[in-house]
Amino acid sequence: MTTSLLIVQILNGLQLGILLFLVAAGLTLVFGVMDFINLAHGVQYMLGAYLAVTFVSLTGSFMLGLVLALAAALAFGLVLEFLVFRHLYERDHLDQVLATFGLILLLNQGVKIVWGAAPLSVPVPEFLSGSVRLMDGILYPTYRFALIGAGLAVGGLLWFIVEKTRTGMLLRAGASNAPMVSALGVDIRKLFMIVFAFGTMLAGFAGAMAAPILSVEPGMGDTVLILAFVVIVVGGIGSIRGAFVGALIVGLVDTLGRSFMNDLLRLFMSAPSARATGAALSSMLIYLVMAVVLFVRPEGLLPSKGRT
Amino acid sequence: MAEPVLTLDGVRKSFGALKVTDGVSLAVAPGELHALIGPNGAGKTTLVHQISGMLRPDTGTIRFRGADITALPPEKRARAGLARTFQITSTIASLSVLENVALSVQARATQPLALFRNAARDERLNGPAWKAVEAVGLAERAHVPAGRLSHGEKRALEIAMALTLEPAAILLDEPLAGVGREEGERLIALLKSLKGRYAMLLVEHDMEAVFALADTVSVLVYGRVIASGDPAVVRADPAVREAYLGEEG
Amino acid sequence: MSAADAIAEAPNVATPLPKRRPLFAAILFVLIALLPLAVTFGLPAHWMTLVTRAMIFAIAALSLDLILGVGGLVSFGHAAFIGIGAYATGILITEGRPEALLILPVILIACAIFGAITGAVSLRTRGVAFIMITLAFGQMAFFLAQALSAYGGDDGLTLPERSTVLGYDLFANRTRFFYVVLAALAGCYGLVSMIVASRFGRVLRASRENATRVTVTGFDVGRVRLIAYVISGMIAGLSGFFLANQTEFVSPAFMSWQRSGELIFMVVLGGTGSLHGAIVGAIAFLFAEDVLASWTEHWKAIFGPLIVLFVLFTRGGIVGILGKLAGRRDG
Numbered sequence: 001m002t003t004s005l006l007i008v009q010i011l012n013g014l015q016l017g018i019l020l021f022l023v024a025a026g027l028t029l030v031f032g033v034m035d036f037i038n039l040a041h042g043v044q045y046m047l048g049a050y051l052a053v054t055f056v057s058l059t060g061s062f063m064l065g066l067v068l069a070l071a072a073a074l075a076f077g078l079v080l081e082f083l084v085f086r087h088l089y090e091r092d093h094l095d096q097v098l099a100t101f102g103l104i105l106l107l108n109q110g111v112k113i114v115w116g117a118a119p120l121s122v123p124v125p126e127f128l129s130g131s132v133r134l135m136d137g138i139l140y141p142t143y144r145f146a147l148i149g150a151g152l153a154v155g156g157l158l159w160f161i162v163e164k165t166r167t168g169m170l171l172r173a174g175a176s177n178a179p180m181v182s183a184l185g186v187d188i189r190k191l192f193m194i195v196f197a198f199g200t201m202l203a204g205f206a207g208a209m210a211a212p213i214l215s216v217e218p219g220m221g222d223t224v225l226i227l228a229f230v231v232i233v234v235g236g237i238g239s240i241r242g243a244f245v246g247a248l249i250v251g252l253v254d255t256l257g258r259s260f261m262n263d264l265l266r267l268f269m270s271a272p273s274a275r276a277t278g279a280a281l282s283s284m285l286i287y288l289v290m291a292v293v294l295f296v297r298p299e300g301l302l303p304s305k306g307r308t
Numbered sequence: 309m310a311e312p313v314l315t316l317d318g319v320r321k322s323f324g325a326l327k328v329t330d331g332v333s334l335a336v337a338p339g340e341l342h343a344l345i346g347p348n349g350a351g352k353t354t355l356v357h358q359i360s361g362m363l364r365p366d367t368g369t370i371r372f373r374g375a376d377i378t379a380l381p382p383e384k385r386a387r388a389g390l391a392r393t394f395q396i397t398s399t400i401a402s403l404s405v406l407e408n409v410a411l412s413v414q415a416r417a418t419q420p421l422a423l424f425r426n427a428a429r430d431e432r433l434n435g436p437a438w439k440a441v442e443a444v445g446l447a448e449r450a451h452v453p454a455g456r457l458s459h460g461e462k463r464a465l466e467i468a469m470a471l472t473l474e475p476a477a478i479l480l481d482e483p484l485a486g487v488g489r490e491e492g493e494r495l496i497a498l499l500k501s502l503k504g505r506y507a508m509l510l511v512e513h514d515m516e517a518v519f520a521l522a523d524t525v526s527v528l529v530y531g532r533v534i535a536s537g538d539p540a541v542v543r544a545d546p547a548v549r550e551a552y553l554g555e556e557g
Numbered sequence: 558m559s560a561a562d563a564i565a566e567a568p569n570v571a572t573p574l575p576k577r578r579p580l581f582a583a584i585l586f587v588l589i590a591l592l593p594l595a596v597t598f599g600l601p602a603h604w605m606t607l608v609t610r611a612m613i614f615a616i617a618a619l620s621l622d623l624i625l626g627v628g629g630l631v632s633f634g635h636a637a638f639i640g641i642g643a644y645a646t647g648i649l650i651t652e653g654r655p656e657a658l659l660i661l662p663v664i665l666i667a668c669a670i671f672g673a674i675t676g677a678v679s680l681r682t683r684g685v686a687f688i689m690i691t692l693a694f695g696q697m698a699f700f701l702a703q704a705l706s707a708y709g710g711d712d713g714l715t716l717p718e719r720s721t722v723l724g725y726d727l728f729a730n731r732t733r734f735f736y737v738v739l740a741a742l743a744g745c746y747g748l749v750s751m752i753v754a755s756r757f758g759r760v761l762r763a764s765r766e767n768a769t770r771v772t773v774t775g776f777d778v779g780r781v782r783l784i785a786y787v788i789s790g791m792i793a794g795l796s797g798f799f800l801a802n803q804t805e806f807v808s809p810a811f812m813s814w815q816r817s818g819e820l821i822f823m824v825v826l827g828g829t830g831s832l833h834g835a836i837v838g839a840i841a842f843l844f845a846e847d848v849l850a851s852w853t854e855h856w857k858a859i860f861g862p863l864i865v866l867f868v869l870f871t872r873g874g875i876v877g878i879l880g881k882l883a884g885r886r887d888g
Binding site for chain 2 (some may be wrong): 640
């Protein structure tokens with residue numbers, strides 16, 4: 001285990017954490033404000049990536065493609081809201097889970113029909129290609145830095161909106177007590193729409209930003225969705241701050257676990273058994289962390305105020 | 309005087325800056341009907357929640373039949389013989405009246421969670437359940453799902469469920485709230501018939517009922533007991549008249 | 558939809574299902590038992606395989622109905638138990654121990670341990686969080702299976718042979734295997750029915766509707782739910798045993814989160830909480846899958862919207878619809 005590898009892996013963990021935060025932020029708001037469990041949120045992430053593939057190759061420009069992909073992902077999300085989700089807000093969680101599960105089946109398959117089953121990719125934009133030299137012998141790709149930066153910027157913006165604006169105040173109030181906000185004369189449907197659109201954009205943005213460094217393939221949203229669930233559960237439902245902390249924990253634990261578990265176990269056991277145990281243990285690590293957090297604090301690390 | 313069944317000593321509970329229960333101390337003797345009155349927002353229901361274990365007090369102790377139960381979870385308090393009813397009636401809507409009461413009988417049975425024996429045909433449950441259903445006057449409605457009962461009938465069912473726990477004390481949270489006049493009179497008669505047999509803590513708004521039933525009255529205002537004692541004395545207390553009964557003139 | 562809602566919606570319709578349940582189930586089992594005969598008279602032969610598979614999933618769906626339909630706990634990680642059952646079977650057979658009387662206790666113990674641990678953690682939460690946590694634990698089991706490189710890892714494990722019972726290869730013949738699975742399904746159905754009707758089952762049903770009331774009556778609701786969760790997991794493990802024996806193959810896909818979602822759909826499709834609904838749902842699901850998949854490789858693009866439409870526009874599942882039809886005829 002060398003210092004340079006450790007630094008690189010910490011950056012990788014950070015980058016995974018940022019992606020997870022972008023997906024989890026929208027999801028946790030939708031849970032908090034609407035008490036709506038939307039499994040199809042991961043599909044928005046996948047669509048963001050696929051739309052980025054299409055629009056970047058059509059326009060030849062990463063930035064323009066990104067903007068168009070975001071707009072298209074948002075439009076698609078709103079169509080889904082209108083056609084399906086809107087009819088589920090009043091239903092119980094079981095109905096919500098099932099209907100959005102049906103959407104996942106459709107959209108994962110739909111993506112295969114439209115874009116094919118083979119993994120696609122987006123070229124890293126010219127101006128962000130190359131690497132940054134951190135110290136002697138440590139190079140880290142510029143694009144990944146840009147991703148971390150963009151994620152942090154969006155996170156900051158989100159924090160500002162939720163903590164400092166009137167809409168954000170209503171969101172926080174709605175997350176802890178929706179009937180009360182409704183009684184204040186706020187159009188709760190409109191608030192739902194805004195929250196939903198916002199969440200959709202964030203997930204689409206995460207997918208589009210991930211497209212140049214991950215392979216774009218059907219089902220890519222499912223993995224992220226389940227990791228986002230872990231993030232939300234660890235952080236506390238409905239809490240943006242919780243999602244941020246949870247995402248960094250999950251991102252770092254998962255990445256570092258996978259890279260260093262073997263070395264760690266080799267201190268105690270032989271190389272082959274360390275490899276086998278390490279693979280098993282590192283793939284389970286974040287779930288074990290989740291279990292421990294829940295056992296100690298069933299409401300998560302930073303639950304949103306007012307929810308018990 | 310006999311050793312009290314239920315004793316509260318300096319019970320405090322705050323939600324944020326709001327002190328909902330501000331050092332309440334009171335005692336209920338065996339067979340005593342102790343009424344707890346007070347204006348809306350005085351913290352009566354919160355206090356009942358703390359006694360039944362659904363909320364944990366911040367400080368203070370609750371003793372029941374000589375044991376400190378302050379830290380006990382609600383199900384253990386129920387098993388120790390502390391039963392309660394709810395301000396908003398709480399029954400199992402899809403189960404019949406008889407089944408609701410049988411559930412309560414079951415809680416006291418030797419094998420409350422037997423896995424394989426059929427419960428609906430179990431005479432050891434149904435026998436005592438029938439007795440309680442008859443005692444509260446619901447025999448004709450025994451096979452109706454609890455969700456379809458009238459408000460007063462649900463109250464009676466809750467009392468039947470409480471009685472079958474063979475409790476040493478019953479907490480009654482506004483049993484007359486939302487009940488019509490005729491049903492109300494029937495419930496008052498029912499409570500009267502239970503008097504002397506169980507220690508009861510009755511939270512109620514209906515003053516007529518309180519003064520007809522209670523052996524002792526405590527007045528709770530802003531989380532504090534401002535007066536406690538014989539109903540006639542409490543009624544005459546100037547502080548009580550000012551804080552609470554003033555409007556009666 | 559809770560039973561309370563059902564009453565509110567249909568104030569004059571008494572729910573006839575519990576009384577008719579044994580009759581309905583008996584008819585269902587007799588119909589299934591006649592299938593091998595019907596196949597000799599010309600029904601498509603692959604229906605034997607299909608119905609066997611459907612019965613195996615029906616065991617899992619039935620066990621899920623105990624916690625989901627009866628207990629009101631939406632567990633999204635139920636496929637993990639199938640996977641544990643299947644992997645225990647696969648690993649023991651690979652290690653040269655095909656005896657069912659050895660494998661089954663191992664499965665039951667393994668599922669009970671997994672259920673007790675994951676249940677103790679996830680039952681500390683409610684609602685949405687419970688769904689997410691069970692999903693996460695299911696995923697954990699999936700990744701663990703992927704990491705089992707000694708037993709095929711991601712590619713899965715092909716079994717050298719099927720299990721034996723007391724050394725006798727009871728499962729080798731297709732018809733015999735069919736009847737063994739049917740007997741297991743009927744047995745599980747009887748067992749779960751008994752549990753639901755018992756004192757324990759009454760507390761479990763009541764907790765779904767009003768946990769507070771059950772608590773102040775003196776029951777530890779958390780403990781009751783945990784016991785139900787463990788029992789449910791053990792029965793699902795049994796279905797994993799049969800699944801491994803039927804396919805002679807085990808892979809992490811057995812416990813994918815989609816599989817857990819499909820199990821939930823089977824239960825809801827048939828009608829939650831009715832037990833025989835889970836069996837009907839599993840059979841309907843596998844037949845629908847079979848038909849759609851024979852039309853197009855993109856069958857999931859059709860199946861997905863069907864699920865959405867089903868959720869949005871029907872209530873009570875197939876059994877509920879049949880019950881309503883029967884009720885209308887009677888009235």
